[in-house]
Amino acid sequence: MEITKLTPRGFCKGVVNAIHIINKALENNTYKKPIYMLGNIVHNKNVVEAFKSKGIIILDGESRVEMLKKINEGTVIFTAHGVSDAVRNIATMKGLDIVDATCKDVKKTHDVIKEKLLEGYLLLFYGKENHPETEGIIGISDEIILITDKTDLSTLPKYSGKIIITNQTTMSFLDVIKIYNKLKEIYPQLELVDEICNATRRRQEAVINAEGYDLIIVVGDKLSNNTKMLKELASNKTKAIQVETLNDLKNIDLSNFNKIAITAGASTPKSILEEIVFNLEHNTNNYISRLNLDDYLKG
Numbered sequence: 500m501e502i503t504k505l506t507p508r509g510f511c512k513g514v515v516n517a518i519h520i521i522n523k524a525l526e527n528n529t530y531k532k533p534i535y536m537l538g539n540i541v542h543n544k545n546v547v548e549a550f551k552s553k554g555i556i557i558l559d560g561e562s563r564v565e566m567l568k569k570i571n572e573g574t575v576i577f578t579a580h581g582v583s584d585a586v587r588n589i590a591t592m593k594g595l596d597i598v599d600a601t602c603k604d605v606k607k608t609h610d611v612i613k614e615k616l617l618e619g620y621l622l623l624f625y626g627k628e629n630h631p632e633t634e635g636i637i638g639i640s641d642e643i644i645l646i647t648d649k650t651d652l653s654t655l656p657k658y659s660g661k662i663i664i665t666n667q668t669t670m671s672f673l674d675v676i677k678i679y680n681k682l683k684e685i686y687p688q689l690e691l692v693d694e695i696c697n698a699t700r701r702r703q704e705a706v707i708n709a710e711g712y713d714l715i716i717v718v719g720d721k722l723s724n725n726t727k728m729l730k731e732l733a734s735n736k737t738k739a740i741q742v743e744t745l746n747d748l749k750n751i752d753l754s755n756f757n758k759i760a761i762t763a764g765a766s767t768p769k770s771i772l773e774e775i776v777f778n779l780e781h782n783t784n785n786y787i788s789r790l791n792l793d794d795y796l797k798g
């Protein structure tokens with residue numbers, strides 16, 4: 500069995516940066532306690548558990564506003580997915596200390612959208628419903644129209660003014676083009692601002708360009724959108740499976756595969772991927788996991 504690691508794979512710079520910011524905050528005794536996180540830092544259970552073990556309380560709820568209702572003191576961490584100004588204002592009004600781990604690429608999308616709204620554009624946003632990044636974007640203005648897939652196109656209003664579509668950073672860049680082309684039939688004047696981040700695009704391109712493999716293993720959390728997109732792209736090339744950790748591989752028979760490529764979503768710790776590769780190469784019939792919580796925070 501030949502294993503090839505696709506490049507790039509694993510943590511993107513946005514996640515590495517978020518982990519760094521949070522670790523610095525944990526070392527800084529001037530932040531008020533307790534320290535809360537507004538949802539999961541990234542969609543990876545192992546990374547979340549690692550931060551829980553360091554004393555961070557992870558808030559859960561239907562929206563960031565609902566989560567904030569649960570706390571009145573301490574420090575709140577905004578995750579890499581970003582938050583709306585409304586959420587930021589509530590945290591400030593409650594007197595909470597704020598640690599902002601929003602990815603720069605998400606911040607850039609917020610800025611582009613605010614600028615286009617000021618210029619008088621009608622704004623369409625292609626994203627995943629209930630995803631924290633989409634929630635933050637939709638929170639910018641009630642005027643933004645969310646498009647989650649092509650079935651939403653039939654309900655769009657007639658409009659002849661300036662109109663633009665942009666997107667969540669972790670969507671499939673091929674799907675963005677498809678949605679844009681469909682929308683051009685409804686709004687010929689439509690402009691596109693493609694906000695797929697570089698990390699997402701390069702991981703997707705690596706999968707699209709992977710030739711000659713009879714299996715692609717995609718490592719990442721089931722809730723991770725960019726991992727889901729990698730799995731979809733991989734399935735268009737060859738047989739593809741998604742696993743969260745080495746444990747998920749234990750009941751899968753890989754003996755019929757000779758050439759395997761492996762990749763991982765932008766929220767997947769490199770340690771998980773390396774452990775899988777090591778076991779596939781050395782412990783074919785008896786997988787052994789040796790990772791501890793600290794390993795999940797290494798980029």
Ligand code: SF4
Nearest residue numbers: 511513602668696765
């Ligand atoms: S996937 Fe892209 S947008 Fe999301 S944290 Fe990473 S670099 Fe930022």
